[in-house]
Amino acid sequence: MNELDSEFIKGAIVGGGFGEAQNEYDADIILLNTCAVREMAERKALGKAGLLSQLKEKKPDLVLGICGCVAQQRKEQLFDGLPLLDIVCGTRQIAQLPEMIESVRKTGERQIRVEDLSSEKLDFALTKRNSLIKAFISIMRGCDNYCSYCIVPYVRGRERSRPPQEIIAEIGQLAQKGYKEITLLGQNVNSYGKRLEPECDLVELLERINAIRGIERIRFVTSHPKDISPALIGAIARLEKVCEHIHFPLQSGSDKVLRLMNRGYSLNDYMKLVDALRDAVPSIGLGTDIIVGFPGETEADFAETVEAMRRIEYDSAFIFKYSTREGTDAAKLPDDVPLEKKKERNKILLQLQKQISLRKNRASIGSYVEVLVEGPSKRNPYRMMGRTRQNKIAVFDGGQHLVGKILKMTVADATALTLFCQVAEETLSAPQNKTGQRQSPAYRASP
Numbered sequence: 518m519n520e521l522d523s524e525f526i527k528g529a530i531v532g533g534g535f536g537e538a539q540n541e542y543d544a545d546i547i548l549l550n551t552c553a554v555r556e557m558a559e560r561k562a563l564g565k566a567g568l569l570s571q572l573k574e575k576k577p578d579l580v581l582g583i584c585g586c587v588a589q590q591r592k593e594q595l596f597d598g599l600p601l602l603d604i605v606c607g608t609r610q611i612a613q614l615p616e617m618i619e620s621v622r623k624t625g626e627r628q629i630r631v632e633d634l635s636s637e638k639l640d641f642a643l644t645k646r647n648s649l650i651k652a653f654i655s656i657m658r659g660c661d662n663y664c665s666y667c668i669v670p671y672v673r674g675r676e677r678s679r680p681p682q683e684i685i686a687e688i689g690q691l692a693q694k695g696y697k698e699i700t701l702l703g704q705n706v707n708s709y710g711k712r713l714e715p716e717c718d719l720v721e722l723l724e725r726i727n728a729i730r731g732i733e734r735i736r737f738v739t740s741h742p743k744d745i746s747p748a749l750i751g752a753i754a755r756l757e758k759v760c761e762h763i764h765f766p767l768q769s770g771s772d773k774v775l776r777l778m779n780r781g782y783s784l785n786d787y788m789k790l791v792d793a794l795r796d797a798v799p800s801i802g803l804g805t806d807i808i809v810g811f812p813g814e815t816e817a818d819f820a821e822t823v824e825a826m827r828r829i830e831y832d833s834a835f836i837f838k839y840s841t842r843e844g845t846d847a848a849k850l851p852d853d854v855p856l857e858k859k860k861e862r863n864k865i866l867l868q869l870q871k872q873i874s875l876r877k878n879r880a881s882i883g884s885y886v887e888v889l890v891e892g893p894s895k896r897n898p899y900r901m902m903g904r905t906r907q908n909k910i911a912v913f914d915g916g917q918h919l920v921g922k923i924l925k926m927t928v929a930d931a932t933a934l935t936l937f938c939q940v941a942e943e944t945l946s947a948p949q950n951k952t953g954q955r956q957s958p959a960y961r962a963s964p
């Protein structure tokens with residue numbers, strides 16, 4: 518979401534007539550896009566803004582701004598802590614940035630726009646994308662779920678779905694430019710279409726995108742477990758371009774904690790979903806987010822999360838230490854799990870996931886995967902990298918000429934995070950068969 522918002526910001530500014538600098542030392546305008554979802558992210562952003570203020574001391578004409586969720590949350594308070602800051606721009610005012618920059622330059626006065634969370638006038642066509650192959654598409658903004666720990670509904674406002682025709686037109690244009698993969702983005706894409714006239718839900722949207730010639734892969738993120746419908750599971754199985762991967766955060770394996778989090782499902786509901794997904798799409802890759810150290814999380818609650826992760830055997834998991842976010846419901850509860858405990862639980866889950874990922878990835882050695890080639894590997898620029906349909910990173914020998922191609926490869930070796938592959942066929946392959954065998958035993962929920 519943040520990456521895409523940064524692409525919007527870049528697009529709005531370049532669209533407003535400004536050029537792109539190579540680095541922060543050459544820049545005349547620096548805007549930080551920020552995340553407020555956890556305390557650490559916020560602290561990092563403010564630390565960076567402090568460092569940039571030092572740059573501004575030496576270069577007084579520099580225009581310095583903070584955008585995004587921290588701007589929306591902290592508003593004018595930011596000016597108190599950062600006296601050299603020029604711009605505070607909230608989550609729904611990106612389109613106004615060029616005008617704000619001009620005002621700072623003309624008048625030298627600080628600009629702040631954070632008032633209105635109800636409307637957003639964003640010209641999606643201006644988005645300045647970082648990739649020529651993969652694109653994020655915002656299908657909805659905001660969130661109505663109010664999970665008790667989460668600041669998103671307060672800084673991004675109520676949920677709003679973009680009309681499908683607008684989304685289809687944007688993707689059609691990307692397909693013409695040669696884009697191969699699109700990822701539909703929203704805080705809870707499963708509730709896409711709420712309040713849309715005429716009606717359109719995520720399944721219908723996926724069907725329409727599946728028909729766009731040139732687009733080879735469709736992903737969507739993030740899914741809320743309470744809103745994943747049988748129809749959606751059927752669509753993942755049926756629509757050949759929809760990749761076999763779903764990120765649907767569990768957050769905790771304890772029903773008590775899930776209730777306190779206001780998640781709207783029990784562990785058993787979730788387990789049934791895991792079964793339904795694996796039954797319909799045996800090769801599906803599963804991803805999750807987990808929060809450790811939520812208020813009141815006991816050793817027994819944590820043990821339930823460990824057990825759930827063992828049984829589900831995710832392909833990937835992001836583990837977060839709970840941090841209190843001002844204004845949320847959970848902020849009213851005592852943050853009573855000591856930091857050391859949170860760190861310990863975080864480490865246990867990271868290690869567990871590493872073992873599971875390693876075992877699953879190594880079990881795939883010798884099998885075929887379908888890889889969309891993205892570019893040189895970050896670690897070793899002499900090798901190329903791409904992703905499988907299950908969203909796993911594949912690294913292989915090959916040249917720049919393969920970028921943008923979908924290749925069939927064999928898995929030769931694997932670590933917990935990477936599949937090392939060999940190209941099997943240098944031709945565009947047909948989408949992978951979705952009814953392949955399960956790679957690992959899946960837990961079955963009790964009836």
Ligand code: 5AD
Pocket residue numbers: 554555666667668766768806807808837838839840841842
């Ligand atoms: N503390 C820790 N993690 C959080 N997340 C959201 N809010 C908090 C918080 N206050 C995590 C959730 C969510 C992910 C994007 O960030 O796991 O799915």
Ligand code: SF4
Pocket residue numbers: 660661662663664667668669670704705741
């Ligand atoms: Fe936050 Fe819950 Fe909305 Fe996700 S679904 S953005 S965790 S409130």
